[in-house]
Amino acid sequence: MAAERYNLIVLGGGPGGYTAALTAARHKARVALVEAQAIGGTCLHWGCIPVKSLLHSAPTLDSPTPGGDWGTHWKASQKRMREQVSALMQGLTKTLKQAGVALVEGKGYVASPNSVRVGGALLETDAIILATGSKPATIPAAGLGDESSSLENWVVGNSNDFLSLDDLPKSLLIVGAGAIGCEFADLMKRYGVEVCLAEMLPQILPHFDMQIAQTLSRSFKKRGIEVRTGTGLNGITPDRSGVLATFQDGSSFSTDRVLVAVGRKPRIEDEVIAGVNIEISDGAVVVNEHFQTSVPNLFAVGDMIGGAYLLAHAAEAQGEHAALTALGMTTSGKSRSTMLIPACVYTEPEVATVGLSRDQAKAKGLECVEGKAYYLANGRAVATEQAEGVAKVVAQSKTGQVIGVHICGAFATELIAAATLAMNLNGTVADMAGTVWAHPTCSEVLKQAALSCLDQLK
Amino acid sequence: MAAERYNLIVLGGGPGGYTAALTAARHKARVALVEAQAIGGTCLHWGCIPVKSLLHSAPTLDSPTPGGDWGTHWKASQKRMREQVSALMQGLTKTLKQAGVALVEGKGYVASPNSVRVGGALLETDAIILATGSKPATIPAAGLGDESSSLENWVVGNSNDFLSLDDLPKSLLIVGAGAIGCEFADLMKRYGVEVCLAEMLPQILPHFDMQIAQTLSRSFKKRGIEVRTGTGLNGITPDRSGVLATFQDGSSFSTDRVLVAVGRKPRIEDEVIAGVNIEISDGAVVVNEHFQTSVPNLFAVGDMIGGAYLLAHAAEAQGEHAALTALGMTTSGKSRSTMLIPACVYTEPEVATVGLSRDQAKAKGLECVEGKAYYLANGRAVATEQAEGVAKVVAQSKTGQVIGVHICGAFATELIAAATLAMNLNGTVADMAGTVWAHPTCSEVLKQAALSCLDQLK
Numbered sequence: 078m079a080a081e082r083y084n085l086i087v088l089g090g091g092p093g094g095y096t097a098a099l100t101a102a103r104h105k106a107r108v109a110l111v112e113a114q115a116i117g118g119t120c121l122h123w124g125c126i127p128v129k130s131l132l133h134s135a136p137t138l139d140s141p142t143p144g145g146d147w148g149t150h151w152k153a154s155q156k157r158m159r160e161q162v163s164a165l166m167q168g169l170t171k172t173l174k175q176a177g178v179a180l181v182e183g184k185g186y187v188a189s190p191n192s193v194r195v196g197g198a199l200l201e202t203d204a205i206i207l208a209t210g211s212k213p214a215t216i217p218a219a220g221l222g223d224e225s226s227s228l229e230n231w232v233v234g235n236s237n238d239f240l241s242l243d244d245l246p247k248s249l250l251i252v253g254a255g256a257i258g259c260e261f262a263d264l265m266k267r268y269g270v271e272v273c274l275a276e277m278l279p280q281i282l283p284h285f286d287m288q289i290a291q292t293l294s295r296s297f298k299k300r301g302i303e304v305r306t307g308t309g310l311n312g313i314t315p316d317r318s319g320v321l322a323t324f325q326d327g328s329s330f331s332t333d334r335v336l337v338a339v340g341r342k343p344r345i346e347d348e349v350i351a352g353v354n355i356e357i358s359d360g361a362v363v364v365n366e367h368f369q370t371s372v373p374n375l376f377a378v379g380d381m382i383g384g385a386y387l388l389a390h391a392a393e394a395q396g397e398h399a400a401l402t403a404l405g406m407t408t409s410g411k412s413r414s415t416m417l418i419p420a421c422v423y424t425e426p427e428v429a430t431v432g433l434s435r436d437q438a439k440a441k442g443l444e445c446v447e448g449k450a451y452y453l454a455n456g457r458a459v460a461t462e463q464a465e466g467v468a469k470v471v472a473q474s475k476t477g478q479v480i481g482v483h484i485c486g487a488f489a490t491e492l493i494a495a496a497t498l499a500m501n502l503n504g505t506v507a508d509m510a511g512t513v514w515a516h517p518t519c520s521e522v523l524k525q526a527a528l529s530c531l532d533q534l535k
Numbered sequence: 536m537a538a539e540r541y542n543l544i545v546l547g548g549g550p551g552g553y554t555a556a557l558t559a560a561r562h563k564a565r566v567a568l569v570e571a572q573a574i575g576g577t578c579l580h581w582g583c584i585p586v587k588s589l590l591h592s593a594p595t596l597d598s599p600t601p602g603g604d605w606g607t608h609w610k611a612s613q614k615r616m617r618e619q620v621s622a623l624m625q626g627l628t629k630t631l632k633q634a635g636v637a638l639v640e641g642k643g644y645v646a647s648p649n650s651v652r653v654g655g656a657l658l659e660t661d662a663i664i665l666a667t668g669s670k671p672a673t674i675p676a677a678g679l680g681d682e683s684s685s686l687e688n689w690v691v692g693n694s695n696d697f698l699s700l701d702d703l704p705k706s707l708l709i710v711g712a713g714a715i716g717c718e719f720a721d722l723m724k725r726y727g728v729e730v731c732l733a734e735m736l737p738q739i740l741p742h743f744d745m746q747i748a749q750t751l752s753r754s755f756k757k758r759g760i761e762v763r764t765g766t767g768l769n770g771i772t773p774d775r776s777g778v779l780a781t782f783q784d785g786s787s788f789s790t791d792r793v794l795v796a797v798g799r800k801p802r803i804e805d806e807v808i809a810g811v812n813i814e815i816s817d818g819a820v821v822v823n824e825h826f827q828t829s830v831p832n833l834f835a836v837g838d839m840i841g842g843a844y845l846l847a848h849a850a851e852a853q854g855e856h857a858a859l860t861a862l863g864m865t866t867s868g869k870s871r872s873t874m875l876i877p878a879c880v881y882t883e884p885e886v887a888t889v890g891l892s893r894d895q896a897k898a899k900g901l902e903c904v905e906g907k908a909y910y911l912a913n914g915r916a917v918a919t920e921q922a923e924g925v926a927k928v929v930a931q932s933k934t935g936q937v938i939g940v941h942i943c944g945a946f947a948t949e950l951i952a953a954a955t956l957a958m959n960l961n962g963t964v965a966d967m968a969g970t971v972w973a974h975p976t977c978s979e980v981l982k983q984a985a986l987s988c989l990d991q992l993k
Contacts, residue, residue, distance in 0.1 A: 092974065103990065121914070125975045130918040161917050168912050390974035410969040419973040429973065454626050456579070459619050460588040491946045494970075494978035495953035501970045502960040511868040512952075512959045515877040515887065516550065516848035517583045520952035532561065 083107045083202040085403055086193045088185040088349070091118020093379030093392030094208035095173060100400040102176040109202070110178050111185035111195055117166050119210050119341075119380075120389040123237050126165060128260050130158040131240070132423055135267040138300065147268050151245055158240075188352040190372050204374040204403035207362065208396060209349065211341040211380030211387055213237060216252065218310045232320055233313065233335040236261065246270055246333035250322050252310050254281035256422045258338035259293065262302050263424040272302045273330045275322075277309040282422065284385060285483065286434040292467055292485040293428055303330075343381040359383065366412040368399040376403055391418045411501075419497050421490040426466045429493035432481030432500055435471050444474040448506065448529030452486045455525075456517035463487035468522040470496075470506060472530045477505035479527075488519045495523060506530040541565050541660040543861055544651045546643040546807070549576020551837030551850030552666035553631060558858040560634040567660070568636050569643035569653055575624050577668050577799075577838075578847040581695050584623060586718050588616040589698070590881055593725040596758065605726050609703055616698075646810040648830050662832040662861035665820065666854060667807065669799040669838030669845055671695060674710065676770045690778055691771065691793040694719065704728055704791035708780050710768050712739035714880045716796035717751065720760050721882040730760045731788045733780075735767040740880065742843060743941070744892040750925055750943040751886055761788075801839040817841065824870040826857040834861055849876045869959075877955050879948040884924045887951035890939030890958055893929050902932040906964065906987030910944045913983075914975035921945035926980035928954075928964060930988045935963035937985075946977045953981060964988040 085101045087094045090112030101108040115122055134154035136147070173180060183195040187207070193200045213235035234242075236257050245268050251258045254276035262274045274281065274297065281297075281304060282290040294304050308326040315321075319333040343361045356363040356371040361383030368376045376399040379392030394416055401408040411417070422428035435447040452458040452466035466486020472479050482496035499509060509527035514520050543559045545552045548570030559566040573580055592612035594605070631638060641653040645665070651658045671693035692700075694715050703726050709716045712734035720732045732739065732755065739755075739762060740748040752762050766784040773779075777791040801819045814821040814829040819841030826834045834857040837850030852874055859866040869875070880886035893905040910916040910924035924944020930937050940954035957967060967985035972978050 120974070126914050126918050129915055129975055133919040158918075165912075165914055165917055172912070388974070390971050393974065394971045416971060418971050421973045421976065454623075454630070456584050456623055457587055459623055460584050460616075461591040488946065488949045490973060490976050491949050491978050492952065494950065494972055494976065494981070495956050497972070498953050498957050498962065498967065498970050499960065502957065502962050502966055504956065504960050508960055509956065512956050513848050513852045513874060513876050514952055514955070515879045515948060516578070516846070516851065517587055518879065518948050518952065520949050523952070 083109050083179070083200060085109075085204050085206065085400065086111060086185070086200055086202040087206045087208060088187070088193065089118065089208035089210055089379070090116040091208060091210050091379060091392065092120050092389040093210075093396040094118065094206070095169065095396075096393040097206045097208060097378065097396035097400040098173060098178045099176055100397045101404060102178050104401070104404055104406065106404050108178050109181050109200060110173065111181045111183065111193060113182070113184040115166060116170050116173070116180070117162070121162055121165055121169070123240060125389055126162055127158050127240050128236075128257075128264070129423055130161050131155070132260065132264055134158070135264055138267065138425060148245055151268060155241070184349075186348060186352065187350050187375070190353055190374055204376065206396070206399050206403060207350070207370075207375070207377040207381060208379045208392065209346070209381050210344050212344050213337070214340045214342045215337060216310065216339050218312045232333070233337060235337050239336055248319075248332045249273070249334050249336060250275065250330050250332040251336045251338055253337065253339035254304070254306070255283065255338065255340060256420070258336070259297075259422050259424050261336055261338060262297065266300060266302050273305065273332065274302055275305045275308070275310060275324065275330075277307070279307045281306060282428065284420070285428065285430050286469060287436070288467065288469065289428060289430065289483045289485045292465070293422070293424060293426065296426060296465055341380060341387050343383055345381055364413070366414060367402040368395050368413065369402065374403065386418055386420050388418060388420060391416070394418070417497055417500055419493045421493065423490060426463070426486045427489035428485045429489040430481075430483045431493055431497045432479070433471060434481055434483060438471055438480055443480065445471050445480065446474055446530050446533040447471050448526040448531075448533065450522045450525030450529060452519065452522060455519055455522055457519050457521075458487055460517065461487070463519070466522075468492075468526045470509070470523065470526040470530050472506045472534070474534065477507055477530070477534055479504055479506060479509065482523065484522070486519065486522065492520050492523060495520060506534070541567050541637070541658060543567075543662050543664065543858065544569060544643070544658055544660040545664045545666060546645070546651065547576065547666035547668055547837070548574040549666060549668050549837060549850065550578050550847040551668075551854040552576065552664070553627065553854075554851040555664045555666060555836065555854035555858040556631060556636045557634055558855045559862060560636050562859070562862055562864065564862050566636050567639050567658060568631060569639045569641065569651060571640070571642040573624060574628050574631070574638070575620070579620055579623060579627070581698060583847055584620055585616050585698050586694075586715075586722070587881055588619050589613070590718065590722055592616070593722055596725070596883060606703055609726060613699070642807075644806060644810065645808050645833070648811055648832055662834065664854065664857050664861060665808070665828075665833070665835040665839060666837045666850065667804070667839050668802050670802045671795070672798045672800045673795060674768065674797050676768045690791070691795060693795050697794055706777075706790045707731070707792050707794060708733060708788050708790040709794045709796055711795065711797035712762070712764070713741070713796065713798060714878070716794070717880050717882050719794055719796060720755065724758055724760050731763060731790065732760055733763045733766070733768060733782065733788075735765070737765045739764060740886065742878070743886065743888050744927060745894070746925065746927065747886060747888065747941045747943045750923070751880070751882060751884065754884060754923060799838060799845050801841055803839055822871070824872060825860040826853050826871065827860065832861065844876055844878050846876060846878060849874070852876070875955055875958055877951045879951065881948060884921070884944045885947035886943045887947040888939075888941045889951055889955045890937070891929060892939055892941060896929055896938055901938065903929050903938065904932055904988050904991040905929050906984040906989075906991065908980040908983030908987060910977065910980060913977055913980055915977050915979075916945055918975065919945070921977070924980075926950075926984045928967070928981065928984040928988050930964045930992070932992065935965055935988070935992055937962055937964060937967065940981065942980070944977065944980065950978050950981060953978060964992070
């Protein structure tokens with residue numbers, strides 16, 4: 078069988094991989110996308126999309142007390158979720174095919190810097206992009222293991238396990254209060270599950286602005302979610318109804334099930350990269366500003382290169398940049414260290430952030446001001462009973478340039494786009510305040526926060 | 536009684552007036568705000584806020600068939616609306632007082648270019664801003680009159696009347712399919728009312744991009760709202776159950792009630808401005824780029840100066856600009872003809888627009904491209920069952936500069952902020968496409984539409 082020759086072969090069909098492939102195809106390159114499982118990756122099958130679907134389908138906050146039929150409701154929601162994922166996957170597959178991307182089913186192995194083996198075929202290529210993603214991380218605590226989720230009657234699981242959960246537990250301990258932990262806490266509480274959300278670090282959403290995290294934490298507590306911060310899990314032991322979790326501060330929690338949501342780690346399989354000698358550090362592939370590994374023409378993007386946020390849209394942006402670089406094209410987009418990556422949490426209220434918090438800016442020696450605005454004074458927020466929340470804008474003192482925006486409140490995840498775009502355009506708080514924001518919209522909180530910055534800059 | 540002396544007196548406590556007053560107070564001016572009725576104006580009491588509240592409270596689209604208790608539901612929604620309006624008014628009043636604005640209750644009359652009479656007092660001032668708003672417009676059709684709404688058992692009313700409607704009608708004819716007409720059609724249909732939405736011009740939302748308007752129209756029709764475009768109302772005559780409306784194309788509609796929603800017209804009372812000689816044209820106060828009338832130091836903002844859109848946020852921006860100009864300050868904000876004013880419609884799906892449509896750009900002789908993206912391919916839209924909709928970006932062919940954004944779909948009214956801000960910052964489609972948009976958000980449709988423009992510019 079004659080070897081095929083591509084300009085680019087991408088390993089992994091998640092957001093990083095399929096965006097790289099589409100970008101290359103858009104520029105008329107001959108490109109193959111190799112995926113062993115389903116196109117769409119963790120984002121479409123195990124992450125962003127399924128969780129958003131379940132959150133959307135879940136009982137609303139003001140629903141009556143959960144009755145006996147929440148289990149049926151849950152199963153219907155899971156079914157709808159699977160249908161939506163399937164529809165999106167079909168759409169994505171069609172888009173890739175229409176763009177001219179060769180979809181290769183199977184597991185790809187990098188045979189050399191210029192060839193990839195899939196099954197019995199050897200595909201030749203000018204360049205390779207690795208985008209093999211990540212898997213749920215684990216923590217060293219007694220009673221928790223990587224393999225627990227494979228038990229038939231599992232008690233401890235990760236987010237993957239919980240998506241296909243058959244029966245709703247009565248109680249649930251969530252270990253780790255990052256985005257995934259917070260979203261599952263919100264989701265399960267809506268189904269009447271008793272939820273304890275535990276975070277080793279001093280605040281939930283440890284990477285986020287403190288006040289923003291506190292706003293969500295307060296809301297969670299009001300809704301009856303137990304929030305424990307600043308204490309790590311010691312371990313779990315079986316008890317009458319499930320397990321007893323004990324914490325480093327001596328407290329404990331008796332629960333049906335445990336969700337370990339302590340982040341994700343790069344998925345790097347030795348045999349996949351055995352044919353090349355690429356640098357790995359701290360379990361992640363080392364890349365430069367343009368996502369090139371230590372091997373010429375071999376790139377890596379997405380979760381497998383690590384970083385503070387393992388996010389689908391970061392992978393997409395990296396995939397696009399890497400594809401253009403691999404094709405020898407210059408890109409107008411920013412490179413690794415200058416890319417502005419927003420981060421979102423789809424709880425109620427929603428949370429979104431981009432750029433630096435005031436504390437982070439100060440730690441970098443930047444003189445700055447922070448303007449705030451509360452949703453309570455926002456017409457749409459009040460009229461739609463979503464008046465809980467705050468928006469913060471951080472700007473450089475000398476120039477007024479916006480260097481961070483942080484929101485906890487209605488539509489936060491959609492509003493962060495305005496902030497990211499303005500920051501990419503080097504916008505100032507005067508630009509934000511001088512823009513006409515449609516009334517009544519929640520987006521007006523950003524104008525008010527910018528005005529508050531302006532008042533401090535006078 | 537000694538006359539008081541202000542730097543600025545503002546007549547009218549709606550968005551234009553209170554923003555002018557707050558802006559002046561923020562710059563340490565001595566300012567009075569004169570209002571005969573309640574602070575907040577049409578927007579807070581009769582427009583934006585009450586309608587958004589009722590839309591939020593209304594039965595959702597997938598509610599079961601309306602039963603006998605929709606009337607109770609409607610009354611509860613009206614009560615909640617009044618409470619929210621009251622809370623917002625109290626907040627606004629507090630904000631004005633804290634800022635140092637003197638709130639003067641009563642009807643203000645301009646006695647001279649430098650004095651305003653309220654009750655028995657004569658207030659002296661360096662400058663005056665008129666912001667007395669607008670009132671619902673009427674149309675010349677047989678059986679419709681200005682006064683009909685004062686009848687005890689009224690059949691024909693305007694949007695003000697409908698907010699305090701006691702009983703839901705079985706059927707409703709809405710004359711005029713602008714933002715108000717469309718929002719009431721959406722609202723009433725949710726309560727099981729048989730709705731006919733009639734528009735004299737060829738499309739609903741006549742000022743909007745045609746495809747955007749068609750997207751909403753299609754959605755309305757799917758939900759059973761009857762949409763009649765391109766035919767004017769001849770008149771109405773009483774019939775057995777209410778009235779029979781006849782149209783210029785010979786068709787008719789038998790209905791309980793008629794909502795006249797043909798826009799609004801400036802509220803200019805001769806006696807209010809009798810003390811000065813300002814220029815009026817087509818029923819609107821004539822102003823220059825800085826909202827100055829023909830009389831020095833006398834300004835006018837908001838609905839009373841007319842224009843294509845009578846919108847709260849336009850009034851706010853004008854009020855801010857006029858206040859700064861009145862105080863002799865230069866403003867970094869844009870002036871009348873260069874202000875970018877977004878416009879929103881809070882139907883389901885939502886509609887929002889800013890800048891030029893492709894047709895408008897072409898009519899101005901601008902070479903441009905139009906990029907589109909459909910919600911159907913958007914992960915969040917699918918996962919949250921809001922996959923109906925389209926986003927369009929219009930960009931200049933030579934520079935790629937964004938000159939218009941038009942959206943019909945989920946979160947459109949919140950997403951338009953990103954577009955407006957980017958356009959104010961002279962952003963291009965390359966800037967939009969080069970920005971990292973959080974995934975999964977509906978905002979990503981704007982990135983996709985920008986990418987579609989880029990493909991056409993290659």
